[in-house]
Amino acid sequence: MKIQRITYLSLGTNKGQKLDNLQSAINMIADRIGSILKIASVYETPSWGFESSNFYNTCIEVSTYFPPETLINEVLEIEIDLGRKRSKSSGYSDRNIDIDILLFEDEIIFTKDLIVPHPRMLQRKFVLAPLVEIAGKILHPIQKTTISNCLDNCNDDSKITPITNKLSRPIPITEKYNYIAIEGNIGAGKTSLTNMMADEFNAKIVLERFADNPFLPKFYNDNERYAFPLEMSFLADRYQQLSDDLAQFDLFKNFIVSDYYIFKSLIFAQITLQNDEYKLYRKMFNMIYKEITKPDLYIYLYQNTDRLLQNIKKRGRDYEQNIESSYLQKIHDGYINFINTQQQDLNILIVDVSCLDFVNNENDYKSVIKQIKQY
Incomplete structure (x- = not known):
């Protein structure tokens, strides 16, 4: 920090x-x-x-x-x-x-x-x-x-x-927002940006615990068999984590940055589950969604498919190496559909990072932060 x-x-x-x-x-x-x-x-x-x-x-x-x-x-x-x-x-x-x-x-x-x-x-x-x-x-x-x-x-x-003229004070991110959720496709850099912002602004950080999910490697090997337990376990874990962390936020008014929002559960479930499984899943999700605090700002990092595949290969998780571009496109389409239907309920900013390397290039990182400040 x-x-x-x-x-x-x-x-x-x-x-x-x-x-x-x-x-x-x-x-x-x-x-x-x-x-x-x-x-x-x-x-x-x-x-x-x-x-x-x-x-x-x-x-x-x-x-x-x-x-x-x-x-x-x-x-x-x-x-x-x-x-x-x-x-x-x-x-x-x-x-x-x-x-x-x-x-x-x-x-x-x-x-x-x-x-x-x-x-x-x-x-x-x-x-x-x-x-x-x-x-x-x-x-x-x-x-x-x-x-x-x-x-x-x-x-x-x-x-x-x-003189009577007054200068305008740029409002810092920490004053504009209490809770920012950063989303994006697999390999878009949402966790990296979340970590960097939390470090710069001394924010409380909420990171998805995907590595602890025992069904994830199994899902990539056998989609149909493990899709439902995978999505249900993610939903339960995300709900518990956000409920616990955002309850503290409500109490202490901390600035929080998260690398996911609960709605990603529904986006991925639409892609991975069969119709009957999805209907059951949607009932569970609707009950949970009402209880989750909405972010003050929802950021979607857009990254083109070629860059996504490069990033996935670079970070070297074995179970991700067989992900296909068509699967990534379905995820992106799911996010865009979600964004289009949530314009009235969420404060949404789309940031195109396809030509940026904000992890290794300080100017690119500042460019992303500037877009958030000026939004």
């Missing part, structure tokens, strides 16, 4: 569409660094240290799992991506974005690339005023006094003016 830590950043701009520049920076920080917890008001201030257009400045509180050395690199990359061009000459200059790390927890950092607390923050009213809004009671690690007191003792007499 990654440790989330609090950092405070100062943002400034005096070129182009200033509010848009600040909002773009905030959005990229939310995508690439961590959750934005608070945003201060925007203040218009005269340029500091040189003569030019007025600046717009603000401060934000961010929860991140990056260590300081990674954080500064990400900040510099965001500045570059937003068009920041640093001059080799000394002194201050116009900029479309400037992002400074003011505080990182209560740490004192002196390295070649980073000094925290920011060495000039106490001299700058345009930094302290917005910072007081969101961190007034926080202690400055060196001065051992609150940020509010630091502002009171600041000798900067520059005029700063709050």
Whole structure:
């Protein structure tokens, strides 16, 4: 589990569409660094240290799992991506974005690339005023006094003016959803994505216990004989697991990510069972389904059949190696039919991962997370 830590950043701009520049920076920080917890008001201030257009400045509180050395690199990359061009000459200059790390927890950092607390923050009213809004009671690690007191003792007499326009705070996944279920075909990567999200967002994880099912290897060798006991045992186990874990969720309001949803039982049963067996199975399922908590977001990972077969071969489970593309297509068709009939009851997001390798490529993983955040 990654440790989330609090950092405070100062943002400034005096070129182009200033509010848009600040909002773009905030959005990229939310995508690439961590959750934005608070945003201060925007203040218009005269340029500091040189003569030019007025600046717009603000401060934000961010929860991140990056260590300081990674954080500064990400900040510099965001500045570059937003068009920041640093001059080799000394002194201050116009900029479309400037992002400074003011505080990182209560740490004192002196390295070649980073000094925290920011060495000039106490001299700058345009930094302290917005910072007081969101961190007034926080202690400055060196001065051992609150940020509010630091502002009171600041000798900067520059005029700063709050503007009425407000910046929008990107809502973190953990605030938008309490329970996310990730589904997909065999080999689509649902368990991998579930593990990765649980690690990043410190979520409680619910993984299907398919490996413990004694009927699964037997089913792949003799479908007709073992289909019904396989589906019934899966249904019973899924019901028990989700009931237990989601009951705790109801009690403690944890953020939960699951690599399956109970409805997959019906999808697979439709494919594997004979008509009379399916009718009996459906009666049992309908009684159970009423008792299961629905996810706040249902994600279906779409993966094309060729990639599915490659993934199945790569992970090397003996009993899966004879799965045919026609069987995978039936499963996909079952999911699509389920999605089409559940649009009114479930919040459904389909993510096409056919051209992505989110397990081994960080940018692909971030692309998937961005789709979930923006949905």
